[in-house]
Amino acid sequence: MTEIPKTHPRYLSLRTREMLVEGVEAGITSKAGLIAHGRGEAFDYILGEETIPPALKAERAAIHVLMEAEKPVISVNGNVAALVPSGIVEISNRFEAKLEVNLFHRTPERIGRIISILEEQGAEQVLGLEPDAKIKGLDHERGKCTKEGIFDSDVILVPLEDGDRAQALVDMGKKVITIDLNPLSRTSRTADITIVDNIVRAVPKLLDLSPSKSDFDNEDNLSEVLDHIFNRLKKLSQQKD
Numbered sequence: 001m002t003e004i005p006k007t008h009p010r011y012l013s014l015r016t017r018e019m020l021v022e023g024v025e026a027g028i029t030s031k032a033g034l035i036a037h038g039r040g041e042a043f044d045y046i047l048g049e050e051t052i053p054p055a056l057k058a059e060r061a062a063i064h065v066l067m068e069a070e071k072p073v074i075s076v077n078g079n080v081a082a083l084v085p086s087g088i089v090e091i092s093n094r095f096e097a098k099l100e101v102n103l104f105h106r107t108p109e110r111i112g113r114i115i116s117i118l119e120e121q122g123a124e125q126v127l128g129l130e131p132d133a134k135i136k137g138l139d140h141e142r143g144k145c146t147k148e149g150i151f152d153s154d155v156i157l158v159p160l161e162d163g164d165r166a167q168a169l170v171d172m173g174k175k176v177i178t179i180d181l182n183p184l185s186r187t188s189r190t191a192d193i194t195i196v197d198n199i200v201r202a203v204p205k206l207l208d209l210s211p212s213k214s215d216f217d218n219e220d221n222l223s224e225v226l227d228h229i230f231n232r233l234k235k236l237s238q239q240k241d
């Protein structure tokens with residue numbers, strides 16, 4: 001891994017990139033995962049690289065839903081495994097949620113490696129290697145899942161997801177929580193709760209914040225995110241040296 005001095009003004013961002021590059025080299029993250037991250041980074045820059053108030057609201061709502069869930073599942077992909085392996089295992093333990101590796105660019109080798117990473121972090125059972133069910137409406141490879149995990153879940157946390165699968169999960173009647181820095185993505189628009197925050201900040205928040213039972217409306221929350229961005233950019237555009 002490239003040594004990044006802690007004094008570098010963009011230390012955290014560069015370190016996160018390096019974790020993904022390492023993930024690709026270790027065969028955990030897909031190459032497309034780097035592109036996905038670049039898109040996320042651009043939105044994070046616009047947000048100011050901090051957890052904004054509507055994201056906090058979504059995080060509190062997500063905690064409540066995860067606490068109330070009967071069969072919660074966390075879907076893990078190559079970016080999640082590279083960036084927050086220990087945090088995601090902690091969330092799974094905290095909410096008694098099953099972990100399932102479900103990949104867009106699916107290979108059994110990559111699934112096996114991601115399972116090992118999660119097990120190294122203390123996960124006792126990680127599903128995904130032996131799919132025995134199908135997410136309805138998705139083509140063969142992407143739809144593969146386990147009956148015990150994703151198929152039978154009532155609540156599913158799917159960070160950094162593609163829009164098709166999020167829609168298919170909603171169509172199956174599941175409550176979908178996502179973490180996505182892009183408030184305009186199809187996933188963000190489709191999910192029941194969208195946390196517009198960087199996963200590296202959102203995961204610790206999901207472990208630390210208290211739940212909120214108040215009614216949560218995803219469309220309203222995404223409007224608040226866009227308002228926040230608009231106001232921030234307007235303020236910046238008016239700043240003079």
Ligand code: PTJ
Pocket residue numbers: 029030032033034035036037038039040041043077078079102103104105106160161162163179180181182185197198199200
């Ligand atoms: O490991 P695989 O094969 O399952 O592939 C995973 C990726 C992420 C490559 C795949 O799901 C994909 O192509 O996703 P998309 O359609 O590019 O969507 C990823 C979304 O996550 C985009 O809207 C990004 O803005 C967002 N994103 C990227 N990095 C982060 C993020 N959101 C939160 N935190 C991040 N660090």
